[in-house]
Amino acid sequence: MDERTHSFGYWLRRRRKALDLTQEELADSVSCSRAAIRKIEADERRPSRRLAERLAERLGIPAAERGVFVEAARALRPAERLPLEAQPLDLGAAAPHSPEADLGFPLVGRSNELGQLVGLLARVTSGEGHTVLIEGEPGIGKSRLLQEIAGYAATRGIRTLRTNCYEIERGMPYQPVIDLVTQAVGRSSNASLRKMPAIAAAEIAALVPSVAERFANLPALSTDFPELRQARLFQAIARLFDALGGERQLLVSVDDIHWVDDASRQFLHYLACRISDRPLLLVFTYRGEEVDSDESLAGFVQSLRREPHTRHFPLARLTLADAVALLQQSGEQRLRTAGLAAWLHRESEGNPLFMTSLLHSLSEQDALPAAARERGAEDAAGGAHLLPQALRDSVRARISRLPREVRGKLEIAAVLGRRFDFELLHAVAQEPQAVLLQAIEFLVRRQLLREEEEAGVYDFSHDKVREVVYLDIGVTRRMLLHRAVAEALERHPVLEVHERTAGLAEHYERGQVWSRAIHSMVQAAEQSQRLFAMREALGWFDRAVALAEAHPEAMDQQSQLALIERRGAARAQAGQTAGAVADFERVIRIARSRGAREHLRDLLIELGMAYRRADAYEQATACLDEALAASRAMGDERHAADTLYHLGTVAWSNGRNHRAIQFHQEAVEICERLRLTDLVAVQAFHGRGEAHFANAEPAAAIDCFTRSLEYARAIGDRSYESENLMMIGWASIGIMGLADYRRALEYFDSALQIALAADLQWHLGPTFIGRDHTRACLGEYRAAWAGLNETLQSLESLKLVRYQIMAHTLIGQLLLDLNRNEQAATTLKRGLSIAREAGVMFWLPGLEAGLAIARVRRADLGVQRDLERALAVARENSERHSEARCLEALAEFQFRRGDSSACAGAAGELLALAEPNGLREFSVIALRWQAEAWMEDGRHDAAREALGRAAELSERIGRLRLSWDVHRSLARLARRTGSRPEEHQHLTAAQDIAARIERDLSGSELRFEPLPEPA
Secondary structure (H helix, E strand, O other), X not given: OOHHHHOHHHHHHHHHHHOOXXXXXXXXXXXXXXXXXXXXXXXXXXXXXXXXXXXXXXXXXXXHHHHHHHHHHHHOOOHHHOOHHHOOOOOOOOOOOOHHHHOOOOOOOOHHHHHHHHHHHHHHHHOOOEEEEEEOOOOOOHHHHHHHHHHHHHHOOOEEEXXXXXXXXXXXXXXXXXXXXXXXXXXXXXXXXXXXXXXXXHHHHHHOHHHHHHOOOOOOXXXXXXXXXXXXXXXXXXXXXXXXXXXXXXXXXXXXXXXXXXXXXXXXXXXXXXXXXXXXXXXXXEOHHHHOOOHHHHHHHHHHHOOOOEEXXXXXXXXXXXXHHHHHOOOOHHHOOOOHHHHHHHHHOOOHHHHHHHHHHHHOOOOOOHXXXXXXXXXXXXXXXXXHHHHHHHHHHHHHOOOHHHHHHHHHHHHHOOEEEHHHHHHHHOOOHHHHHHHHXXXXXXXXXXXXXXXXXXXXXXXXXXXXXXXXXXHXXXXXXXXXXXXHHHHOOOOOHHHHHHHHHHHHHHOOOHHHHHXXXXXXXXXXXXXXXXXXXXXXXXXXXXXXXXOHHHOOHHHHHHHHHHHHHHHHHOOOHHHHHHHHHHHHHHHHHHOOHHHHHHHHHHHHHHHHHOOOHHHHHHHXXXXXXXXXHOOOHHHHHHHHHHHHHHHHHOOOHHHHHHHHHHHHHHHHHHOOOOHHHHHHHHHHHHHHHHOOOHHHHHHHHHHHHHHHHHHOOHHHHHHHHHXXXXXXXXXXXXXXXXXXXXXXXXXXXXXXXXXXXXXHHHHHXXXXXXXXXXXXXXXXXXXXXXXXXXXXHHOOHHHHHHHHHHHHHHHHHOOOHHHHHHHHHHHHHHHHHHOOOOOHHHHHHHHHHHHHHOOOOOOHHHHHHHHHHHHHOOOHHHHHHHHHHHHHHHHHOOOHHHHHHHHHHHHHHHHHHOOHHHHHHHHHHHHHHHHHOOOHHHHHHHHHHHHHHHHHHOOHHHHHHHHHHHHHHHHHOOOHHHHHHHHHHHHHHHHHHHHHHOOOOOOOOOOOOOO
């Protein structure tokens, strides 16, 4: 007996039916939803203790046995362990066996492909994961192959997750993924689920709310930055699959991915590219003909086929020998007549679906056509047909022999879609449940429908069968049936919310109820946005706008403009700047013509920020300038301060810090004058802090960040609380701030704690970068190297350009610390290339300076022009932390080229910038290069004084590379002045630091490459 028949859900279903209760009646009587009862009976969820107690009372469980019942319900305990007295009533003898139920056909012509799948499944045992792409035309046997390998896996106890994609669900994000996740959670033990991080569990529960009961104390999730939330969701689902499989094999198959929604396709690609070292066999099927017309599918397939762990199985049509084998192995003796195989192969041209469909049709007839009985007949009854027509004729022949009342149910099912819920079918048909169930079971026996594992859910045996049935319904009747389905969905919410909403949109549109269709499409778009499925969301918005324009009577002009504005906001969020601009400008024109000043200003701000997200800073500034002028004309200082903040962030993001300083300062002055402490004030002080920070004024920056932090905490804004803590950390590191690394680490950790707990994805990248840079400066190079590269990989997948530039800069700095100068140059060139391709000025002078240092240390002295240009840009734009880096590079360049006077001059400028602003690390660097230059000029006393100050400062700072440089310079000075013991002392100190770095790097791909000892 199937293990499913022993489950508590199965027991509950039988008990309910024995008491002649529908799911809805039972749900009403115990105060829960019908969907909850459906999921309990399908063993997808457990009832709460109180619900289990109510169920026990309603189902007539004896009082003495209710405790055992509740325990079984909560543990999903097998029903066979329940007391005998609690067993369901006898439902009567089983239905008589029907030979039609056995009318299946053997698998032929696929032994090679099935053998390869079995072999790959065996190799998965060793942790070697594989992806298989099964390609073929409709009806070629892709789904059957999945069924066979799933059956093989089941006989060997291999865990299997299997799902299908459906054409009608293409606009519903994550449908196949939700199905896989639901199966995985249901089959995972509580112990394995408890091992998952809380944030990962929360992401899964947000996607599939019905599984939330399996996880305890889930943290709240933010809704900002869908790209980052989506990345976290993908990681969470991959961890769930790992938890399910453990060290054992796991088979995951997805049928018909040519119909998969974009969000699901992104996840499947993510998973497929990361299974090479997992015990997972991932199998996809798709129609080859769809690749030519679907760019997304083509890109998906081509990308996966490039992976070394991917196998591609194109399925060919069956041969005449396969047709002979099919008939020889069939269950009916009368189908093994001479000539039938040749006729069958000729009529089907080797398509397995057409073959079996013709055989089904023949098996239901009393006699075979003469052409099918005679060997070598040239034509069959009715003449030769094209393949689609042959299939349609065979399906029509089967349908024509159905009783009229059964045929009507099949037509309703075809309108519902390929996969449908019995309860919804019942609501549309409006017939007695027993009569409807009898008709559906008849269609299952005829293999026009099939019953899925989930209770009460059915599907067509093949999408082509549904297509034939659907297209043969009259146009008017089809429209009225779609309306009936939509109305039933409104009355009977049997589906999950997003499935129901998308279904309403589809059926109202096909039912030509335009206003309801548009309303449902907008709701579906909003739900897709919440699931981070931006392409699906935009698809719904596009459909809604198109319908509204085609049927202007469906909504008034104001509502239509609001719809276009919402699509513009979604396009901006998805990075579709051109589309967002077109939508906003369209609404802006109307707002201008109507004199709606406040709405116009708000639209201009939205448009400006859309441009900023696309790094189109000139256009962003133009929009925000107009919005600012509008706020001032209206005397609205609060909105003026808000707009000034946005203008400042645009300027700061593009390296125009001199402009950012002006904007943020004015915003702060307005906030202080109006005594604002709300979000506008939080932003204003935060922006002013960023401008101070870029201008190498870390103490003033920290003061502003601290004030913004206080306001953020007062209004409960966790996002700005985390970001302010992060920025205080950045203002505390050496290359941009106070060189207080212990303080920097403390603030980065605090920022991360909040960002991870509140799922503030946008803050994670820069916080991880700053934290890992700090760890490197403190000597944890191996961990920092791994962390920085992991963060960079994540940022590249999310296409976050500014943060990629930051990562390349600090990876380059780490490599310079280790004297890996060629590798550093490659990394920094990549960062510059990214910045230039995107037209982003952010950190550009600092990148140029780092690259110049790497080149100079490789004896490439052709850097002067680039350095001087970068220095001029940094000074022009008040980016003094980049100016400091350029001066450092100039000092080293002049020293290497033998110009001690120019070296001392650059070092003096650097010291004059660093000391007043508390830039202690740059002070050490400046003092060291001054000393080196003075040594070359014989000014040993001045050099000794400068190096003494540098040694004292570097000791307090605690950065290893800085101390190493200072000790080597002191050894050089000692040798120049003839002090051998002092030289030995400093060389030993430098060697100890190098040894400490080497110990830390042990086991990694990196090595510390000391420079030659001073001569």
